[in-house]
Amino acid sequence: MASRKLLLLPGDGIGPETMAEVEKLVTVLNETVSAGFTTEKALVGGSAYDAEGAPISDATMDLAMACDAVLFGAVGGPKWDGVDYDKRPEAGLLRLRKDMELFANLRPAICYPALADASSLKREIIEGLDILILRELTGGVYFGEPKEIIDLGNGQKRAIDTQVYETYEIERITRAAFELARTRRGKVTSMEKRNVMKSGLYWNEVVTRVHREEFADLTLEHELADAGGMKLVKNPKQFDVILTDNLFGDMLSDIAAMLTGSLGMLPSASLGAPDQTTGMRRALYEPVHGSAPDIAGKGLANPLAMIASFAMGLRYSFEMITEADALEAAIAETLDAGIRTGDIMAPGASQVNTSGMGDAVAERLRAKLS
Numbered sequence: 268m269a270s271r272k273l274l275l276l277p278g279d280g281i282g283p284e285t286m287a288e289v290e291k292l293v294t295v296l297n298e299t300v301s302a303g304f305t306t307e308k309a310l311v312g313g314s315a316y317d318a319e320g321a322p323i324s325d326a327t328m329d330l331a332m333a334c335d336a337v338l339f340g341a342v343g344g345p346k347w348d349g350v351d352y353d354k355r356p357e358a359g360l361l362r363l364r365k366d367m368e369l370f371a372n373l374r375p376a377i378c379y380p381a382l383a384d385a386s387s388l389k390r391e392i393i394e395g396l397d398i399l400i401l402r403e404l405t406g407g408v409y410f411g412e413p414k415e416i417i418d419l420g421n422g423q424k425r426a427i428d429t430q431v432y433e434t435y436e437i438e439r440i441t442r443a444a445f446e447l448a449r450t451r452r453g454k455v456t457s458m459e460k461r462n463v464m465k466s467g468l469y470w471n472e473v474v475t476r477v478h479r480e481e482f483a484d485l486t487l488e489h490e491l492a493d494a495g496g497m498k499l500v501k502n503p504k505q506f507d508v509i510l511t512d513n514l515f516g517d518m519l520s521d522i523a524a525m526l527t528g529s530l531g532m533l534p535s536a537s538l539g540a541p542d543q544t545t546g547m548r549r550a551l552y553e554p555v556h557g558s559a560p561d562i563a564g565k566g567l568a569n570p571l572a573m574i575a576s577f578a579m580g581l582r583y584s585f586e587m588i589t590e591a592d593a594l595e596a597a598i599a600e601t602l603d604a605g606i607r608t609g610d611i612m613a614p615g616a617s618q619v620n621t622s623g624m625g626d627a628v629a630e631r632l633r634a635k636l637s
């Protein structure tokens with residue numbers, strides 16, 4: 268039997284609630300197809316800060332480096348608003364991304380047929396939507412130095428963040444975008460702000476060159492990121508793969524979430540480069556949404572983004588394609604059956620809590636794999 272090591276980092280707020288639903292699916296996979304998953308759990312974010320004094324401990328980082336895939340819930344919340352900047356919950360997630368070198372963040376936005384009326388946009392705009400935002404995740408303004416607030420001594424301060432991209436960082440994310448586009452509809456739209464940012468100008472230059480030299484059979488388009496955001500809402504189906512930097516990717520993916528009906532629906536995969544000898548790549552799977560402090564502890568969280576993130580893990584880390592397809596079909600069938608959490612509730616549907624949604628998916632997955 269295969270042995271597959273998962274590190275579960277539930278985190279804060281609704282993170283533990285949504286992770287509990289994934290644990291049910293791990294059990295289903297072990298029982299039906301002898302998947303051989305073993306799980307270990309550790310703290311991250313505010314809960315790690317409270318118990319261990321840091322948003323992620325070195326010991327947890329070691330576990331993350333040693334496992335086959337990390338499943339991450341969410342971190343943050345008002346409880347930790349006052350903690351030192353370096354120890355804020357979000358710093359735990361950023362350390363995982365940086366130290367594991369997870370430069371490619373895949374954020375697919377799919378409109379399930381049953382949810383075509385859950386979006387704030389008209390049905391015809393989002394029906395059949397299937398786009399992929401590829402966000403560069405280990406560079407840009409998130410990590411550039413200097414990053415500081417300087418006291419100018421005259422009652423004024425200067426706050427600085429630095430947007431930095433080097434050639435290799437743009438080249439590798441561009442290659443990832445075209446490789447993904449090749450398995451889809453063959454089009455990449457790169458979004459930056461070349462009209463005001465040197466990094467945007469250089470991003471555009473490198474993407475154009477990599478396309479010309481290595482992927483000339485595929486289509487490349489460029490958009491300024493602000494206009495791209497507008498087009499994402501106006502006519503999202505014109506896109507296939509959207510290639511963008513760390514900050515624009517963060518914003519564009521939250522916008523894309525509303526095309527699918529709810530932030531509670533958007534999964535993501537964060538991938539590193541394949542190891543030269545084993546071919547395995549470091550990977551972390553997490554929903555796009557945060558810890559949702561406003562609904563935490565009430566059983567109101569939609570676990571489907573976390574569950575769909577696990578499905579991406581089956582696909583990208585474990586090559587369990589049949590099982591990934593089955594899990595995604597189980598999600599679609601659950602929605603088709605009118606089972607909804609509050610965020611995607613519709614007239615005539617039946618509302619369930621977080622656990623009820625997880626049970627409904629687990630039951631359908633078990634039926635498919637048994």
Ligand SMILES: NC(=O)c1ccc[n+]([C@@H]2O[C@H](COP(=O)([O-])OP(=O)(O)OC[C@H]3O[C@@H](n4cnc5c(N)ncnc54)[C@H](O)[C@@H]3O)[C@@H](O)[C@H]2O)c1
Pocket residue numbers: 281340341342343344345357360529530531532553554555556557558559560561562567568569570572610
């Ligand atoms: N990956 C992460 O851990 C991550 C991502 C984004 C934000 N955050 C952190 O989360 C905290 C809260 O941030 P925020 O409020 O801006 O964003 P959020 O994503 O937590 O919530 C935004 C809104 O969407 C709703 N929502 C989010 N996920 C949902 C789900 N699964 N089901 C139903 N409704 C859901 C929330 O109730 C809220 O109204 C902050 O500390 C932020 O830094 C963490």
Ligand SMILES: CC(C)[C@H](C(=O)O)[C@@H](O)C(=O)O
Pocket residue numbers: 343357360361517555557
């Ligand atoms: C929590 C935060 C650090 C994170 C980000 O800004 O990348 C989140 O918003 C995301 O989209 O994953």
Ligand SMILES: [Mg+2]
Pocket residue numbers: 517518521555
């Ligand atoms: Mg975000």
